[in-house]
Amino acid sequence: MISLSKGRGGLLLALSLALGLGIATAFPAAAADRVVVGSKNFEESRLLAEMFAQLLESRAGLTVERRLGLAGTQVCFEGLKSGAIDLYPEYTGTGLVTLLGEPPKGSPSEILNRVRATFLARWDLWWLAPLGFENSFEVAVPRELAEREHLSTLSDLARVAPRLHAGFGYEFVGRQDGLLGLQSTYGLKFRQVQPMQQAIQYQAAGARRIDALDVYTTDGRLVLYNLKVLRDDKGFFPPYQAVPLARGATLRRFPKMAAALSLLGGALDEDRMRALNLRLQEGHESEVVVARDALRELGLVGTSRAAAAPVARAKSLPAYLWQERQPLLRRTAEHLGLSALALVLGVLVAVPFGLWLERHRRVAEPAIRALGLTQTIPSLALLAFMLPVLGVGALPAIVALFVYSLFPVVRNTFTGVRDADPRAVEAAVALGMTPGQVLRQVRLPLAAPVLMAGVRTAGVITVGTATLAAFIGAGGLGEPIVTGLQLADTRMILSGAIPAAVLALLVDGALALIEKAVRPAGLEVSR
Amino acid sequence: MPPPALEAVGVQKIYGDGTVALAGVDLAVAAGETLALVGESGSGKSTLLKLFNRMAEPSAGEVRVAGEPVAAADPIALRRRIGYVQQDGGLLPHWTALANVELVPKLLGWEPARRRERAAEMLSLVGLDPATQGGRYPVELSGGQRQRVAFARALAADPGVVLLDEPFGALDALTRLELQRQFLELKKRLGKTLVLVTHDLGEAFRLADRIAVLRDGCILQLATPAELAAHPEEGYVRALLELREGIAPGGAA
Numbered sequence: 001m002i003s004l005s006k007g008r009g010g011l012l013l014a015l016s017l018a019l020g021l022g023i024a025t026a027f028p029a030a031a032a033d034r035v036v037v038g039s040k041n042f043e044e045s046r047l048l049a050e051m052f053a054q055l056l057e058s059r060a061g062l063t064v065e066r067r068l069g070l071a072g073t074q075v076c077f078e079g080l081k082s083g084a085i086d087l088y089p090e091y092t093g094t095g096l097v098t099l100l101g102e103p104p105k106g107s108p109s110e111i112l113n114r115v116r117a118t119f120l121a122r123w124d125l126w127w128l129a130p131l132g133f134e135n136s137f138e139v140a141v142p143r144e145l146a147e148r149e150h151l152s153t154l155s156d157l158a159r160v161a162p163r164l165h166a167g168f169g170y171e172f173v174g175r176q177d178g179l180l181g182l183q184s185t186y187g188l189k190f191r192q193v194q195p196m197q198q199a200i201q202y203q204a205a206g207a208r209r210i211d212a213l214d215v216y217t218t219d220g221r222l223v224l225y226n227l228k229v230l231r232d233d234k235g236f237f238p239p240y241q242a243v244p245l246a247r248g249a250t251l252r253r254f255p256k257m258a259a260a261l262s263l264l265g266g267a268l269d270e271d272r273m274r275a276l277n278l279r280l281q282e283g284h285e286s287e288v289v290v291a292r293d294a295l296r297e298l299g300l301v302g303t304s305r306a307a308a309a310p311v312a313r314a315k316s317l318p319a320y321l322w323q324e325r326q327p328l329l330r331r332t333a334e335h336l337g338l339s340a341l342a343l344v345l346g347v348l349v350a351v352p353f354g355l356w357l358e359r360h361r362r363v364a365e366p367a368i369r370a371l372g373l374t375q376t377i378p379s380l381a382l383l384a385f386m387l388p389v390l391g392v393g394a395l396p397a398i399v400a401l402f403v404y405s406l407f408p409v410v411r412n413t414f415t416g417v418r419d420a421d422p423r424a425v426e427a428a429v430a431l432g433m434t435p436g437q438v439l440r441q442v443r444l445p446l447a448a449p450v451l452m453a454g455v456r457t458a459g460v461i462t463v464g465t466a467t468l469a470a471f472i473g474a475g476g477l478g479e480p481i482v483t484g485l486q487l488a489d490t491r492m493i494l495s496g497a498i499p500a501a502v503l504a505l506l507v508d509g510a511l512a513l514i515e516k517a518v519r520p521a522g523l524e525v526s527r
Numbered sequence: 528m529p530p531p532a533l534e535a536v537g538v539q540k541i542y543g544d545g546t547v548a549l550a551g552v553d554l555a556v557a558a559g560e561t562l563a564l565v566g567e568s569g570s571g572k573s574t575l576l577k578l579f580n581r582m583a584e585p586s587a588g589e590v591r592v593a594g595e596p597v598a599a600a601d602p603i604a605l606r607r608r609i610g611y612v613q614q615d616g617g618l619l620p621h622w623t624a625l626a627n628v629e630l631v632p633k634l635l636g637w638e639p640a641r642r643r644e645r646a647a648e649m650l651s652l653v654g655l656d657p658a659t660q661g662g663r664y665p666v667e668l669s670g671g672q673r674q675r676v677a678f679a680r681a682l683a684a685d686p687g688v689v690l691l692d693e694p695f696g697a698l699d700a701l702t703r704l705e706l707q708r709q710f711l712e713l714k715k716r717l718g719k720t721l722v723l724v725t726h727d728l729g730e731a732f733r734l735a736d737r738i739a740v741l742r743d744g745c746i747l748q749l750a751t752p753a754e755l756a757a758h759p760e761e762g763y764v765r766a767l768l769e770l771r772e773g774i775a776p777g778g779a780a
Contacts, residue, residue, distance in 0.1 A: 427617030430582050431680070432607030432634050445621050520621030522664035 035250060035257065038076050038085035038392075038473060039068040041482065042198055043280040043287070044135060044218060044242075044273065048089035050291035052244060052261060058301045059263065060256035067392070068287070069483050071380070071471035072171055073098050075392055079473060081123055082391025086250040087257075091135060091240035092127070095119065097177035104177045104238035108134070111239055124248035128258060129265030130241045133218060133273050137178060137237050140215045140227040142205055153233040157212065158186045166190040167210030169198045177238060178214065185236045197485060202227075218270050220278025242268070263300050284489055320491050321498075324480075332499055335476035338469055339462040339507070342398045346405030346462075347455055353406075354413025354451075355439070364414055371407045379404075379468045387472070397466070397474035404465055405458035412454025416447030445520045452515035459511045463504045467496065477503065530594030531555035532688055532720040533579055538588030540574050540744075548574040549585070550744035558687070561714055561721040563735035565728055565767075571744040572724045576690050579722065580609045592688065607634055610681030610689030610719075614696040616673040618665040624650065624676045625661040631684040642683075649679035654709065671702035678713075688720045695730065710734060728771045732756075740764050 035056055039049035046068045053064040067085055070076050077099055079085040095115040097104045106114065112130065119125040141151055149160050157164075172178035173195045182188055194210065201213045206225045215222060215229065217240075222229065244261050251258050276294055279285045295301040321328065357364040374382075382403065386396035420443040428442045444451075470478030477500040484492030533556040540549040549571045556562045564572040577583035578590045581602040590597045597605060618627045625646045632642035647657035653675040655661070665673050674694060681689050694710075695703045711734060714721060725731055731738045732752045739749045740763070748760045759765040 421620060423613060423615060423617040424619050426582075427611070427613055427677075428619065428630075430580060430606055430611040430613075430617075431631050432603050432605075434603055437634070442619055522619075522621040522623075522666055 034063045034065055035087065035254065036065045036067055036085045038066075038070050038079055038088040040073065040076055040088070041069045041071055041471075044216070044277050045089055046287045046483075047276060047280060047291055047294075048131070048242060048244075049087075050287040051264065051295055052087060052089070054288075054291055054295055055260050055263060055300060056257060058295075059260040060254065062254060062257065067473035067475075069470070069479070070392060070473045071383075071482075074384075075387060075472055078387040079392035080125060080245065080247060083247065083249075084391040084393040084473065087244060087246040087261075089131075089242055090127075090245040091242055092130075093136065093177060093238035093240035095127070095245070096238060098175060101176075104181065104236070106238065108239040108241055112241060112243070119245075120248070126246050126248055126251055126258075128244045128246060129262050130243045131264055132242075132266035132268045133270045134239050134241050135216045135218045135270075135273070136232075136240045137172065138215050138217060138229045138232065139182070139212055140205075140222065140229045141212050142208065143226045143228045145211055146228040146230075151228070151230060153231045154182070154186050154188075154236070155233050157230055158188050161188050161190045161212075164190050164211040165192045165194065165209075166212040167194045167196045167201050167204050168214050169201065170195050172214040182236060185234055199485070218273035218277055220274045220276075220281050222274075224278070224282060264298075267298050267300075268294075317491055317494060321495055324495055328477075328495065328499060331475060331477050331479055331496070332503060334474075335463070335466050335478075335500065335503060336507075338394060338397055338474060338476055339401060339459070339466045342401030342466075343405050343455070343459055343462050345398070345402050346458060347409055349402075350406045350409035350454075350458075351413050351451070354410045355417060357410070357414045358417045361418075368407075368411050368414060371410055374403050375407050379465050380471060383468065383472050392473040394469075394474045396472055397469035397476075401462045401465055401469070405462050408454040408457040408461070409451070410454075412450050412457075413447065416450030416454075417443045419450075420446035446523070448518040448520065449515060449523065452511070452518055456508060456511040456515060459507050460504050463500070463507050467500050529558065530591070532558040532560070532593060533722065534589075534591040534594075535575065535578060535585075536589045536591070538575075538578060538585040538590060540571070540578070540583065541586045547744050551588070552744070552746055554739065554746065554749070556720055556722060558720050559718045561723065561734060561736045563723045563725055563731035563738045564741060565725055565731045565738055566741035567726060569743075570741040572726075572741045573692055575741070576692055576722055576724050579688070579690055580606045580611060582606075607631055607684065608686050608688075610684075610686040612674075612677045612681045612689065612691045612694045614693040615670075616665070616677035618673055618676055618680075620665050623662050623664055624655070624668065624672075625657060627665070627676055628679045628683050630680055631686075635684055645683055646679070649683050650676070652682070652713070653679045655679070669702075670698055671706060674698060674706060675709075678710075682713075682717070682719075686719070688722070691721065691723045693724055693726070695727075696725070707733060728767050732771070740767065 037049050037053045037056070039045040049066065049068055053066055056062045056064050067079070070079060073094055076085070076088045076090070080088060092108070092111045092115055093104060096102050096111050100115065100118060112127065116127040119127060139154060139157065141157065145151070149156070151157055151160070168179055173193065179193070190212070196204065201210070202221045202225045204210045205213050205227060215227065244264070246257070246261070276290055279290045280287060292301070357367055379400065382400045383396060386399055390396035390399060417439070424446065425438060425442055428438050433441065466476050467478035467481055469476050470482040477496045480492045480496035481500070484490065484496065535552055535554040538549055538552050539547075541547050552571070552575060554575070564575060566572045574583050578585055579592060579597070581597055592600070592605065592609070619630070625643070628646035628649050629642045632645055637645070647661065650657040650661055655672060655675055660668065660672065665676070668676065677694070695706055698706065707730065714734070723731070723734060735752065737749065737751050738755055740747045742763055748755060748764050755764065756768065759768055
């Protein structure tokens with residue numbers, strides 16, 4: 001009895017600590033002069049966002065928070081609308097076709113004016129000064145194939161497509177201004193279409209595993225992999241001018257912001273972007289360094305600032321991890337915070353619900369089965385469902401992790417309490433305990449080991465799933481994994497995956513200790 | 528004349544699926560008497576026992592404790608003044624022997640010092656050492672010791688009535704005999720009203736003042752052991768007696 005109440009006290013302490021830690025790290029105090037810059041999950045978007053960020057820091061004196069590598073156009077756009085981010089680089093064609101759902105027709109300035117006016121009126125979102133280059137979708141084939149089959153236009157491609165194996169990016173496959181529209185405009189029918197990560201498309205094409213791929217005008221790897229871009233002879237792809245897209249509210253709060261960003265108006269052309277992108281794509285340099293170099297070349301930031309970041313790459317994985325220890329530590333704290341907060345909230349909801357179900361047995365089975373279905377929702381899909389309502393960042397991530405943590409805890413609370421030693425429960429009732437006393441003094445203590453096993457399962461699930469939170473800008477150890485995937489950088493992936501695995505083991509171990517602590521003394525000796 | 532300590536008048540118990548557990552039973556137990564309910568499983572003996580502390584509710588008829596209908600009583604308060612012992616003790620596995628014995632006094636709001644003293648006294652009464660065995664958990668005790676703790680727990684708040692549901696059923700033969708001997712001793716010393724459910728007629732003969740033989744939810748015969756041995760009324764009772772004599776020949780009562 002004594003050791004039980006001690007165990008319960010320890011559990012409470014652990015829960016409140018976890019709650020405090022979770023809140024502290026998942027919702028950092030909002031600084032008054034902070035601008036959040038986001039980007040999509042490819043190199044050019046990250047680079048432009050980093051350039052915006054550095055420019056805002058040096059020319060407008062703002063504190064900038066970076067949420068780079070958000071999972072695609074929808075995530076960035078919803079984040080901007082909800083205020084989770086203030087600014088990100090967007091393309092006019094994407095704004096027209098993907099975000100407004102309008103047909104891809106018009107000259108560059110017609111399209112810019114169209115999205116600018118519509119976004120201002122509908123959402124108070126500002127398309128600022130175009131950066132000076134277009135980055136259109138295009139379709140490329142290996143040069144050797146183009147010469148053999150005499151391909152120079154997309155109409156030529158349509159002729160031989162039934163014999164070809166295409167590898168297209170996930171976003172391209174699903175977009176009206178991507179494969180869908182392309183198929184209807186040119187009558188393109190490939191033998192097979194393989195959706196794949198953008199970063200590995202080039203390698204696949206280089207190795208002739210695929211015969212056609214979607215590329216961007218400014219992609220630095222076109223030359224490197226000896227690819228030929230096919231001319232869009234029917235003018236299908238709309239112009240995609242790169243533009244900083246910002247929240248009106250933020251621009252009004254920080255008047256210097258628009259001024260600083262206007263310095264980039266017309267500053268970049270396709271050749272320069274291809275060269276910069278190549279440094280990221282093949283040189284594996286960090287966007288911080290490449291962005292700083294680009295801004296210096298343009299004379300937009302001073303050269304006086306100490307060139308701090310070492311460009312040289314550490315040789316071994318341990319050395320790399322050591323070099324990255326500061327951000328790793330921050331990400332681990334974020335990761336733990338997200339997971340702990342979600343788990344604590346999950347336990348606070350799931351345990352009472354499990355107890356309620358035990359009293360209402362008839363709804364218990366259907367309810368638990370329905371909850372079990374939540375486990376089958378792919379994590380990314382669940383995160384995506386939450387975007388329109390909760391935006392991006394920590395909140396939707398915590399809600400998603402919370403949902404995942406419910407099932408194991410509800411199920412184990414229910415079965416643990418239901419199956420608690422029936423003879424002991426009968427005796428407790430027969431000797432005059434009230435139902436509440438039976439629950440608190442007999443059933444819950446006897447169910448504690450089973451219940452905690454459920455919490456432990458939920459804990460490991462939560463820590464594991466939290467890596468996906470990076471896709472919606474919630475940070476954590478998923479950040480280097482997501483970025484590493486985008487940049488095809490194995491070491492970067494491992495720098496997130498290894499600590500995440502270690503963290504899952506540690507959390508499991510810590511919860512195992514709690515499980516032992518709440519196990520009532522009389523149950524410790526095996527029968 | 529004071530009312531019987533326990534009384535059942537025309538009680539029936541029919542379960543939702545139509546099973547008849549009790550098909551109209553009348554029974555009165557005098558204060559200080561030990562009554563054994565004997566029968567096979569399914570005869571209704573356990574159900575009858577549970578009516579007295581409202582662990583089961585009759586479908587028809589009335590059950591009274593000390594003359595008061597139990598249907599009008601608060602079941603929680605009722606159970607706290609009636610002792611109860613199960614077949615395997617039903618001790619709370621996460622409480623020590625002493626804590627188990629303190630259970631009802633604690634529910635009744637006794638002072639901690641008083642109930643601790645009482646629990647120690649009760650353990651001594653059933654032949655356990657409170658200082659050493661009192662601090663042990665049920666899993667650390669033998670089956671016989673656990674059953675002694677269960678007796679001590681049932682007696683701790685000094686109830687007038689103790690209900691016993693096959694209290695010796697799970698014990699080995701030697702332990703059972705030893706505990707039955709002690710039961711007789713306690714019975715004489717404490718003068719409680721005891722209702723004992725058993726399927727063992729020999730046990731009933733050794734321990735009870737009167738015996739009720741049940742079959743299919745009816746009381747076939749209710750008599751003292753001597754009367755039962757001398758004048759068995761039904762073929763079933765006679766068969767039971769012959770069976771008993773075949774196994775354990777010996778005097779009745």
